[in-house]
Amino acid sequence: MKGVLVSLQRSWEQMGVSRTTRTLPLLNQRSGFDCPGCAWPDPQEADGDKRKAAEFCENGAKAVAEEATTRRVGPDFFARHSVADLADKTDYWLGQQGRITHPVVLRGGDTHYRPITWNEAFDVIASELRRLNGPDEATFYTSGRTSNEAAFLHQLLVRSFGTNNLPDCSNMCHESSGTALTETIGIGKGSVSLSDLEHADLVLVVGQNPGTNHPRMLASLEKVKHRGGRIVAVNPLPETGLMRFKNPQNLRGALGRGSPLADEFAQIRIGGDLALFKALGSLLLQAEHDRGGVLDQQFIDECTHGYDEFADQARWVDWDEVVEATGLPREQITRIAEMLIDSERTVACWAMGLTQHKQGVDTIREVVNLMLLRGMIGKPGAGVCPVRGHSNVQGDRTMGIWEKMPDTFLDALENEFGVTMPRHHGLDTVDTLKAMKTGNVKAFFAVGGNFASATPDTRGTERALRACALTVQVSTKLNRSHAVPGRTALILPTLGRTERDPQESGDQFVTVEDSMSVVHASRGRLAPASEHLLSEVAIISRLARKLLGPEHPIRWEDFEADYDVIRDHIAAVVPGCANFNRRVRQPDGFVLPNGPRDNRTFTTKTGRANFTVNIPEPIEIPEGRLLLQTLRSHDQYNTTIYGLSDRYRGIEDARRVVLINADDIASLDLADGDLVNLVSAWSGDQGVTEERRVERFRVVAYPTAKGCAAAYYPEANPLVPLGAVAERSNTPVSKAIIVRLERTTGPEQDL
Numbered sequence: 001m002k003g004v005l006v007s008l009q010r011s012w013e014q015m016g017v018s019r020t021t022r023t024l025p026l027l028n029q030r031s032g033f034d035c036p037g038c039a040w041p042d043p044q045e046a047d048g049d050k051r052k053a054a055e056f057c058e059n060g061a062k063a064v065a066e067e068a069t070t071r072r073v074g075p076d077f078f079a080r081h082s083v084a085d086l087a088d089k090t091d092y093w094l095g096q097q098g099r100i101t102h103p104v105v106l107r108g109g110d111t112h113y114r115p116i117t118w119n120e121a122f123d124v125i126a127s128e129l130r131r132l133n134g135p136d137e138a139t140f141y142t143s144g145r146t147s148n149e150a151a152f153l154h155q156l157l158v159r160s161f162g163t164n165n166l167p168d169c170s171n172m173c174h175e176s177s178g179t180a181l182t183e184t185i186g187i188g189k190g191s192v193s194l195s196d197l198e199h200a201d202l203v204l205v206v207g208q209n210p211g212t213n214h215p216r217m218l219a220s221l222e223k224v225k226h227r228g229g230r231i232v233a234v235n236p237l238p239e240t241g242l243m244r245f246k247n248p249q250n251l252r253g254a255l256g257r258g259s260p261l262a263d264e265f266a267q268i269r270i271g272g273d274l275a276l277f278k279a280l281g282s283l284l285l286q287a288e289h290d291r292g293g294v295l296d297q298q299f300i301d302e303c304t305h306g307y308d309e310f311a312d313q314a315r316w317v318d319w320d321e322v323v324e325a326t327g328l329p330r331e332q333i334t335r336i337a338e339m340l341i342d343s344e345r346t347v348a349c350w351a352m353g354l355t356q357h358k359q360g361v362d363t364i365r366e367v368v369n370l371m372l373l374r375g376m377i378g379k380p381g382a383g384v385c386p387v388r389g390h391s392n393v394q395g396d397r398t399m400g401i402w403e404k405m406p407d408t409f410l411d412a413l414e415n416e417f418g419v420t421m422p423r424h425h426g427l428d429t430v431d432t433l434k435a436m437k438t439g440n441v442k443a444f445f446a447v448g449g450n451f452a453s454a455t456p457d458t459r460g461t462e463r464a465l466r467a468c469a470l471t472v473q474v475s476t477k478l479n480r481s482h483a484v485p486g487r488t489a490l491i492l493p494t495l496g497r498t499e500r501d502p503q504e505s506g507d508q509f510v511t512v513e514d515s516m517s518v519v520h521a522s523r524g525r526l527a528p529a530s531e532h533l534l535s536e537v538a539i540i541s542r543l544a545r546k547l548l549g550p551e552h553p554i555r556w557e558d559f560e561a562d563y564d565v566i567r568d569h570i571a572a573v574v575p576g577c578a579n580f581n582r583r584v585r586q587p588d589g590f591v592l593p594n595g596p597r598d599n600r601t602f603t604t605k606t607g608r609a610n611f612t613v614n615i616p617e618p619i620e621i622p623e624g625r626l627l628l629q630t631l632r633s634h635d636q637y638n639t640t641i642y643g644l645s646d647r648y649r650g651i652e653d654a655r656r657v658v659l660i661n662a663d664d665i666a667s668l669d670l671a672d673g674d675l676v677n678l679v680s681a682w683s684g685d686q687g688v689t690e691e692r693r694v695e696r697f698r699v700v701a702y703p704t705a706k707g708c709a710a711a712y713y714p715e716a717n718p719l720v721p722l723g724a725v726a727e728r729s730n731t732p733v734s735k736a737i738i739v740r741l742e743r744t745t746g747p748e749q750d751l
C-alpha cells in the first residue's frame, strides 16, 4: 500500500493529478508505451496471461513521473545558472529541474549555455568532428533507453563516419553476462521466457535486488511459490522484497503480512559466488558418484563439450577455502545442493552482484556449469536468466551497438547500404576513458545516459570530459554530464518514450526488446515537453546528413518521415528480424530466435554448450579494511535520483551513507551515526598506489555480511579505480572495492 501511495504522490508532484490519471493507465499496455524503467517483460497473451489495468510497479510510476514532469528547463534557466553553478549541484537537484526544452550550446570561453538553432547545432557538431585527425578520435556512447530504431541509425551513422567506437552502458552492466554466455552457450542473452521462470521448481536469485530494481519480477516469483516451487536468494544483504513480499496487485497481498519469498537466504560475502558455485558443482558430482541419477548424462553427452576436464577439476574442493570465501556454513551449501538435485526445472537469475566483479565472467560461467550438469538449458521451466537493467539495453545490442560487432553483421550492413564499414574493433566505456585521458579521443557524443556519473573514477572522468574538444549530449533532463563540458558542448533535447512523435507519415511508434528477447512496440501518447524537441531518430539522421554530406549513398532523409523505412532495413540486416514491420505490429510483438532455448543449438566454437574451468582467486582484505559494494537505493534510477528514501532498507533523507555490519563497526572502533571518509587504494600500472576518497559519509549499522560494506552509486563512484575491471568483459568492478574508513567531523554534505 505504501508503494501505491508513493507512486501516486510522486506522480502528482511531477505531473499533477489529471496528467497522472491520463498517463499511468497507458504504461505497459499494448496500445501504450513501454515503461522507461527496467527491462522486465510483460505478460504474454500466448501464455494465457492477461495484462492488469495497472501493469506497472512503484518504481515504474516514478520513472514515468520523472519523464512526464511538467517542470521545464528553458533558455531562462541557462541564463540564470552558469555551468560552474551547475557543477556545484547534485545529480538529484539537476534532475529535479525538469525537462530540457531547447537545444543549447556552450562555446569556448563561455560561462553559460545559450540557445542555438537545430540547424546550427548540427553544423557545429559536424565541423568539429570533421576537424579531428580521424574518426577514431571520436566516441559515441549509448544508454539503454534508446529505441531499436534510434540505436540502429546511431550505429549506422557512427560506422559510416568510420569508427566502431560505440561504448554503451552495457559495458558497465551485463557485459560480463554477455561474454560468459557467448563463450558457453553461444548467445549473449538469457535462455528463458517469462513462462519458463514462472513454471520453475527452483529459482536462484543471485546478486540481485528485484524488490527495488525489477519489482514486477516479485509477482512472477510469487507464482513460482504458489505452484510449489522454491526460491534461493544469494546476497550479502537481506533485501526486503526477497525476504518479505506483499503483492499490491491482489487484496491478500495488499492487506496481508506478506509472504517470505526466499526458502533459503544465503548471506554470502561479497565476491564469494564463484567459490559457492564451484562447491555446489562438486556436491552434485559427489551425489552422482554416491547415488547416481543426478546428472543429465544424455544432455551432457549430446549437447556439451569439456565435461571431463571440468569434472576432473571440480571434484576437488577445499571446504575451508569455500567457507572463508563465502562466509556460508557448509550445511547451508549442502542444503542448496539438495534443492538443485530435487528440482527438475531450475532457473538461475542474476544481476549486478555477479557481473561487476573482477571474476564476474568466470562466476557466470560457473553458474552455467551448474546448469549444464543437470541439463537445465533448453527445456521448459529451466535456463539462465541475466536480468537486464535499462528497458532497451538488450535491444540496443541486437541493433549493433557494440564496439566489436561480428563481421557477419558488418557484411550485412555493407550489403544493405553499399557503404564500407570499419572492421577494426572500437573502444568500450573504460577504454574510451583511457583514450580521453591520453588525448587520443577528443570528441564525445552520447545518445542518452549520464556518462560522467555512471562511469568509475568520477574525478578522472570529469577531467577527461573537460579535456575534450567537443561533448554532445542528447538528453531529456539535466545531469552531471552537462556540467563537465568539453571546449565546445551541446545539449540536444529529445522526446521521451511517453511522448507522441508526429512525423510526415503520421504518428510514429518505436520498438524495444525486453530481458527475455521479446520485441514489441511502444507508442508515446503525451504531448511533447516542448515544441522544440526532436526525436532521437530525427537528431541522428539530420546530423548524419550534415556530417556525411548530401551525396552519401544512404538516404538519411527518408528515415525521419517514416520509421517503417528504418525497420525495413533492420529486417534486412539484423538476424531474426525478418518481416519486422509486420511482426512487431502483432499485439505482443515477437520473440527473437534463441538457439539454446528453442532447440538446444549452441553456436559456440565447439558447436556445443561448453563446460569451463574457473579458478577462484580469493580477495585479500587487509586488516582494518572492508570490501565495499556500490548499489541502488529504492529511490533512484541509476544516476537519476527520484528522492531520498530507501524505504525497504529503513534509510530516509540520506544518500551519503555507508552500511556496515554492527560487529565490524564495533571492531573498527566506530559507532552508528559517525561521519567517515571512505578511502580506496589502488596500485596502478606502474606500481604507484593511487588513493581515492569520498568525504563525510554517515555510518549506518546494517545486517550485511561480515567484512562487507555498501554505499550508493553514483555517490561512491569516485572510489572505483579505472583500472579495476572484470577480466575479459572490461566491466568496472563496482561491487568489490577495498576501503578504509577515516573518522571525520563537520556537517553532512548537502544532497
Ligand SMILES: Nc1nc2c(c(=O)[nH]1)N[C@H]1C(S)=C(S)[C@@H](COP(=O)(O)OP(=O)(O)OC[C@H]3O[C@@H](n4cnc5c(=O)[nH]c(N)nc54)[C@H](O)[C@@H]3O)O[C@H]1N2
Binding pocket: 037, 038, 039, 059, 173, 206, 207, 208, 209, 210, 212, 213, 214, 234, 235, 236, 237, 239, 268, 269, 270, 271, 272, 273, 351, 352, 353, 354, 388, 389, 390, 629, 630, 631, 632, 633, 634, 636, 637, 638, 735
Ligand atoms: N528502480 C530502479 N530499477 C532499476 C534500476 C534503478 O536504478 N532503479 N537500474 C536498472 C539497471 S541499469 C540495472 S543493471 C538493474 C540493476 O539491478 P541490481 O543488480 O538488482 O542492482 P544493484 O542495486 O546494483 O544491486 C545489486 C545486488 O547485488 C548484491 N550484491 C552485491 N555484491 C554481491 C556479491 O558479491 N554477490 C552476491 N551474490 N550479491 C551481491 C547487492 O547486495 C544487491 O542486492 O536494475 C535496473 N532497474
Ligand SMILES: Nc1nc2c(c(=O)[nH]1)N[C@H]1C(S)=C(S)[C@@H](COP(=O)(O)OP(=O)(O)OC[C@H]3O[C@@H](n4cnc5c(=O)[nH]c(N)nc54)[C@H](O)[C@@H]3O)O[C@H]1N2
Binding pocket: 142, 143, 144, 145, 146, 169, 170, 172, 173, 174, 352, 356, 389, 390, 447, 448, 449, 450, 451, 453, 454, 455, 456, 474, 475, 476, 477, 478, 479, 494, 495, 496, 497, 536, 630, 631, 632, 637, 638, 639, 640, 713, 714, 716, 717, 720, 734
Ligand atoms: N559504482 C557503480 N557504477 C555504476 C553501476 C553500479 O552499480 N555501481 N551500474 C552501472 C550500470 S548497471 C549502468 S546500466 C550504468 C548506467 O549508465 P547510464 O545509462 O549512462 O545512466 P542513467 O543514469 O541511466 O542515465 C540517465 C540520463 O539519461 C537521460 N535520458 C533519460 N531518458 C532518456 C531518453 O528517453 N532519451 C535520451 N536521449 N536520454 C534520456 C537523462 O538525461 C538522464 O539524466 O551505470 C553503471 N555505473
Ligand SMILES: [Mo]
Binding pocket: 169, 172, 173, 174, 388, 389, 390
Ligand atoms: Mo544496468
